Amino acid sequence: MHKKLFIPGPTEVRDEILQAMATPMIGHRSSAYADLHKSVEEKLKKMLNTEGRVMLFTSSSTGVMEGAVRNCVGKKVLHTLNGEFSRRWCEISKANGLPLDTIEVAPGKAITPDIVDAKLAEGGFDTLCLTYNETSTGILSPVPEVAKMVRAKYPEIIILVDAVSCMAGVPIHNDEWGLDVILAGVQKCFALPPGFAVATVSARAMERAKTVPHRGYYFDFIENEKYAVKYNTPATPGISFLYALDKQLDDMFAEGLDNRYARHLAMAEHCRAWAKQHFALYGDEAYASPTVTHITNTTGFDFGAMNKELGKRGAQVSDGYGPFKGKTFRIGHMGDLTLADVTWLTAQIDDILGM
Ligand SMILES: Cc1ncc(COP(=O)(O)O)c(C=O)c1O
Structure with missing residues (x-):
């Protein structure tokens, strides 16, 4: 799949x-x-x-x-x-x-x-x-x-x-x-x-x-x-x-560049709110990225197992990069993804982790 x-x-x-x-x-x-x-x-x-x-x-x-x-x-x-x-x-x-x-x-x-x-x-x-x-x-x-x-x-x-x-x-x-x-x-x-x-x-x-x-x-x-x-x-x-x-x-x-940029921001805002509800945002929120949300794994859940289960449901997110591996995880919300896509994604993670 x-x-x-x-x-x-x-x-x-x-x-x-x-x-x-x-x-x-x-x-x-x-x-x-x-x-x-x-x-x-x-x-x-x-x-x-x-x-x-x-x-x-x-x-x-x-x-x-x-x-x-x-x-x-x-x-x-x-x-x-x-x-x-x-x-x-x-x-x-x-x-x-x-x-x-x-x-x-x-x-x-x-x-x-x-x-x-x-x-x-x-x-x-x-x-x-x-x-x-x-x-x-x-x-x-x-x-x-x-x-x-x-x-x-x-x-x-x-x-x-x-x-x-x-x-x-x-x-x-x-x-x-x-x-x-x-x-x-x-x-x-x-x-x-x-x-x-x-x-x-x-x-x-x-x-x-x-x-x-x-x-x-x-x-x-x-x-x-x-x-x-x-x-x-x-x-x-x-x-x-x-x-x-x-x-x-x-x-x-055709979408409109401003609409495209607003769509990225809307996806970021959704991911940030979700991250703050369950975990913690990594880094200075005043400069939080509109295209990738970096989240500290405060609950210590098994990222690999979660991402594997997510894969069975048809999606994939990223582990922390370099020194952050295993400590944080990242959601990319870029390109042609929509707010509906990231809303679906976070609902899947909620379900997998029983949150
Ligand atoms: C900020 C930044 N710079 C440079 C690169 C390297 O890009 P590429 O792998 O396309 O050479 C990446 C790749 O993820 C990146 O995110």
Whole structure:
């Protein structure tokens, strides 16, 4: 039996989207491909509120995280750590030998403008990495406020944002916020299968890239831009993903972006209320994520046994990530799931646990 995915990615994919992926193949240097690429890029620009470039990459998000730091870090990058995925980005910079420093807050806390300001004030940085939605802890940091502070006080800093688990689930105003790169894979709030990622790349980021001698090959922004002007990619793209993304973006606009974001919030509010009734929310509720709810297992129930029984009923939720395994659990409410879906889910868990 298929288990409906209430995990923080990959998320449940509708049949219509799977069918769009089965569209007959075209050559990636054909005009039909360029039309498709242009259509997807224009729709993403509308969703992300940008007049700049949106690049398309056939890889998971991690690839673009690596590409972003390789293209943009010249002097030194500041990594802001509040969980496992922000830590991963820092590991990527380390693996590439990039000069870096970190600030860290306890898991469950957000990255706020004051702590970023205090560190940037030490000087020497030219790039900042922010994780908008820390999927391991269920925390949405106030990226618009951090970016506003950075743009006002440190105009030379390139701002890179991992929005992997919230893009298409929360509003993003790329140009107004002054972001340079905001990236995401399509397997979370976009509700496509995994394997494809998108990223805005500002003119400022492109200028920085021109000063960086070794940007790598596959994710080289300058090389990608040479092709992007013709609505192409340097290497053969995952064309099936573009068909699915084009259809999904149409469906998102048909739903209405504001309605989509409100739906994510409504699912989050339901899960939070349920969690507080039976368990406890993990972390700072003021920054609780609209796309993943992170719950402390205060009653010590057997998570594995519960999830197994849930599986028999056709659903799946997630254990705590990394150090939280066995201590917390997470409900992903992303993409095309509805309030009715999460209401059904929590009723099943109530029934299984006899609550
Ligand atoms: C916040 C965040 N960043 C990065 C990643 C890595 O993404 P991917 O597995 O698509 O490379 C994830 C995956 O869960 C994530 O949640």
